[in-house]
Each structure stands twice: as structure tokens, then as C-alpha cells.
Amino acid sequence: MNIRAYEPADERGWVRCRVLSFLDTAYYDNVLREKEAYKNPAIELVAEIDGQIVGLIDLELDTPAEKVCSKAGQVGGMIWHIAVHPDFQRQAIGTKLLRAAESEAKARGVAYLQAWTRDDGWVRTWYEKHAFTKVDSYLHVYMDGKKEFDQAQFESNDKEILPMTAFAHYIGSEKEQMKEKFARVHECICFQKPL
Numbered sequence: 089m090n091i092r093a094y095e096p097a098d099e100r101g102w103v104r105c106r107v108l109s110f111l112d113t114a115y116y117d118n119v120l121r122e123k124e125a126y127k128n129p130a131i132e133l134v135a136e137i138d139g140q141i142v143g144l145i146d147l148e149l150d151t152p153a154e155k156v157c158s159k160a161g162q163v164g165g166m167i168w169h170i171a172v173h174p175d176f177q178r179q180a181i182g183t184k185l186l187r188a189a190e191s192e193a194k195a196r197g198v199a200y201l202q203a204w205t206r207d208d209g210w211v212r213t214w215y216e217k218h219a220f221t222k223v224d225s226y227l228h229v230y231m232d233g234k235k236e237f238d239q240a241q242f243e244s245n246d247k248e249i250l251p252m253t254a255f256a257h258y259i260g261s262e263k264e265q266m267k268e269k270f271a272r273v274h275e276c277i278c279f280q281k282p283l
């Protein structure tokens with residue numbers, strides 16, 4: 089297994105690896121068809137076995153002009169994507185990608201990492217095993233159909249537009265009530281780790 093910098097020719101393999109890795113997670117319908125590009129400097133690594141992309145990590149770095157992480161006064165790195173192809177999970181590929189990204193980040197003056205993830209217990213456990221701690225959270229709420237729109241008191245000003253589905257961030261404190269009101273609610277958690 090070779091860990092190396094992402095190259096444009098890897099894009100199809102990167103997209104496939106990410107989509108497959110998310111199928112068994114709370115991000116199952118978060119499908120990208122192209123790799124994300126970053127405004128700030130980024131560390132973009134892939135794990136390759138026999139020409140196949142089996143893992144990936146993307147970490148975007150704070151700059152004085154544009155912060156992507158939330159702590160003031162320190163340079164942070166945001167993990168936007170980390171994924172290992174399901175046929176290759178639990179073989180330390182994710183760990184090796186993280187270590188490689190961390191050592192490059194440290195060398196570039198990054199003081200801490202952040203990552204947002206949803207409520208998959210095993211993914212949380214993976215972050216915690218790697219010394220990340222939870223520092224923040226809010227809810228991702230999906231609304232589907234009239235009953236759920238009525239619950240949220242959403243309606244369109246145009247009576248000929250009938251909303252069918254919606255995605256919302258809930259930042260209030262009544263999290264348990266939101267989970268009772270709507271069928272699909274995820275806790276989105278910010279993990280943080282000093283380097």
C-alpha cells in the first residue's frame with residue numbers, strides 16, 4: 089500500500105472510494121461526482137493498492153485571510169474528507185493516512201485539527217482512538233412531506249410551490265424534541281485534536 093499526494097488523474101478513483109465508503113454511514117446520500125477543490129492550501133493524500141484508490145484524506149489549512157477552523161489565534165487544519173474503501177477497512181489504512189497528513193500538517197505549522205462527523209458510533213470511536221475529543225455539535229434535520237413541513241411551520245409564499253423535502257441545521261438546545269418531531273435527524277459533531 090502506497091500513501092502519496094493526490095493527482096488529478098486519481099479523481100475517478102477518489103470519487104468511487106468516497107461514495108462506497110459512505111454507503112454504510114449516516115452520510116450515505118452525500119454523493120460527490122467530482123473531487124472538491126480548496127481555496128486555501130490543502131494536504132490531499134490517497135492510499136493506493138495495485139493502482140486502485142482505497143483510501144483518501146483531505147485537510148484544508150487556515151490562512152490569515154481565510155479561516156476554516158474555529159479556534160482564534162492558532163493555525164488549524166480541517167479534515168473535510170477521510171474515507172477508506174469498505175473492502176479495505178480495519179487494515180490501518182485510515183490510521184496511516186491520518187498520521188501522514190498530521191506529520192505534513194505539523195511541518196507546515198498547523199497547531200490543531202478539526203473534523204465534523206455524524207452520529208456513526210464506530211466512526212466516533214475511530215476519532216477518539218486517535219485522540220480527538222468532541223468540542224461542539226448541532227443537528228442535521230431532514231424534512232420530508234407535508235406532516236414534517238407542518239411540524240417545522242415551513243411553507244412557501246408562492247401557493248403553487250409545494251415543498252416536498254428540506255435539509256436544515258438545528259442549532260438550538262431542544263435536541264431531543266427535534267429527534268421526536270422528525271424521522272431523520274443526525275447529530276453533527278466537531279472533533280478536535282492538538283498536534
Ligand SMILES: CC(C)(COP(=O)(O)OP(=O)(O)OC[C@H]1O[C@@H](n2cnc3c(N)ncnc32)[C@H](O)[C@@H]1OP(=O)(O)O)[C@@H](O)C(=O)NCCC(=O)NCCS
Nearest residue numbers: 109113170171172177178179180181182183205210211214
Ligand atoms: C473511519 C475510517 C476512515 C477508518 O479507516 P480504517 O482504515 O477502516 O480504520 P483503521 O484500520 O485505521 O482503524 C480501525 C478501527 O476503526 C474502527 N472501524 C473501522 N471500520 C470499521 C467498521 N467497518 N466497523 C466497525 N468499526 C470500524 C474500529 O474502531 C477499528 O478498530 P478495531 O478493528 O480494533 O475494532 C473508515 O472506516 C471509513 O472510511 N469510514 C466511512 C467514511 C467515514 O465515515 N468517514 C468520516 C466521515 S467525516
